[in-house]
Amino acid sequence: MAQPSRRLPENVPGDFYVDESCIDCDACRQISPETFRDHGGQSSVYQQPASDAQELRALMALLACPTASIGTVHKHDTRAAVAAFPSLIADNVSFCGYTAESSFGAWSYLIERPASDGGNVLVDCPRFTSPLVRRIAAAGGVSTIFLSHRDDIADHQKYAAEFHAPRIMHEDDGARRLGMERVVTGRAILELDRDLLVIPTPGHTRGHMVLLYKNKFLFTGDHLAWDPDSHELAAFREVCWYSWPEQTRSMERLLEYRFEWVLPGHGRIHHDSADAMHNLLSKCVRHMKQTR
Ligand code: SF4
Numbered sequence: 001m002a003q004p005s006r007r008l009p010e011n012v013p014g015d016f017y018v019d020e021s022c023i024d025c026d027a028c029r030q031i032s033p034e035t036f037r038d039h040g041g042q043s044s045v046y047q048q049p050a051s052d053a054q055e056l057r058a059l060m061a062l063l064a065c066p067t068a069s070i071g072t073v074h075k076h077d078t079r080a081a082v083a084a085f086p087s088l089i090a091d092n093v094s095f096c097g098y099t100a101e102s103s104f105g106a107w108s109y110l111i112e113r114p115a116s117d118g119g120n121v122l123v124d125c126p127r128f129t130s131p132l133v134r135r136i137a138a139a140g141g142v143s144t145i146f147l148s149h150r151d152d153i154a155d156h157q158k159y160a161a162e163f164h165a166p167r168i169m170h171e172d173d174g175a176r177r178l179g180m181e182r183v184v185t186g187r188a189i190l191e192l193d194r195d196l197l198v199i200p201t202p203g204h205t206r207g208h209m210v211l212l213y214k215n216k217f218l219f220t221g222d223h224l225a226w227d228p229d230s231h232e233l234a235a236f237r238e239v240c241w242y243s244w245p246e247q248t249r250s251m252e253r254l255l256e257y258r259f260e261w262v263l264p265g266h267g268r269i270h271h272d273s274a275d276a277m278h279n280l281l282s283k284c285v286r287h288m289k290q291t292r
Contacts, residue, residue, distance in 0.1 A: 002071025010044035015073045016058050018044050022069040025105025028061035030268065031097075036061060043069075060084050064097040066105040066127070082131045086110045086139070089269070090261065093217055096136075100127040100154035106222075106265035108152070111213055112139055118193045119143025122165070123211055123219045124265055128155035133162060141165075144192070147180070148221025149173050149208040152265040168192070170200060173207030184209060199254070203247020204240055210254070215274075218259040224251065224284070225267020233262060233270065233280040237291055248288040255281055 086094030166181035
């Protein structure tokens with residue numbers, strides 16, 4: 001719960017504010033860029049919501065914040081913001097909101113599919129919270145949980161238990177120790193069904209994997225994201241915990257695939273044509289090879 005007494009001085013006066021507990025995860029700035037900004041190491045409110053739509057986005061950011069660092073002076077009806085998650089990105093793919101502090105605010109996604117197509121897939125895990133669990137249940141529950149790597153698993157046990165959903169994770173990221181129902185080994189591509197391809201991408205962690213859905217949506221965990229500053233696809237050397245050369249090779253391997261969306265755990269989402277994505281990815285690989 002945000003504390004008015006800990007309100008950051010960088011906030012403009014008014015109803016919405018961020019307090020000192022902000023961990024700079026970037027979620028609020030992505031969800032509600034018209035209200036929140038990065039003032040250097042943390043977020044703050046630079047402009048109070050000026051319309052109902054902006055207020056809804058600010059309240060969604062408040063719900064999504066992993067550390068409950070966003071507060072309001074006045075009480076708000078949050079029902080519309082609660083109902084907005086999972087929040088549609090495109091087709092049948094949504095952002096779950098409700099990020100978890102244990103995964104440093106990593107984003108998780110829900111792919112909604114009929115049972116005849118294999119059912120819904122939860123990609124990485126959000127915070128386990130009743131409003132979201134009810135919304136996911138109403139959308140048909142979860143048939144499979146894909147976990148890209150060890151850092152973004154949040155409340156995976158609770159989601160697996162709630163929806164009786166098998167979890168898929170790589171053995172090199174501790175899948176056996178964590179009790180995963182399906183353990184990926186080695187570097188071979190795994191076809192979960194006709195639309196879902198699991199691609200091991202060691203580098204950020206030893207057992208990192210990405211998930212390709214319908215040759216359109218690439219769920220990238222912490223392997224690849226859009227960099228809004230350079231306007232390029234990027235991997236982040238400073239948070240590569242295992243091996244940069246391995247991550248570079250893994251990135252090069254992705255050039256064999258076509259996709260239009262990059263949906264990361266951390267970093268920004270990007271959408272473009274498959275050809276443009278290929279060019280951006282090629283540039284990213286070149287840049288990685290030049291980075292030690
Ligand atoms: S969502 Fe919360 S923790 Fe993340 S940057 Fe915003 S205020 Fe900080």
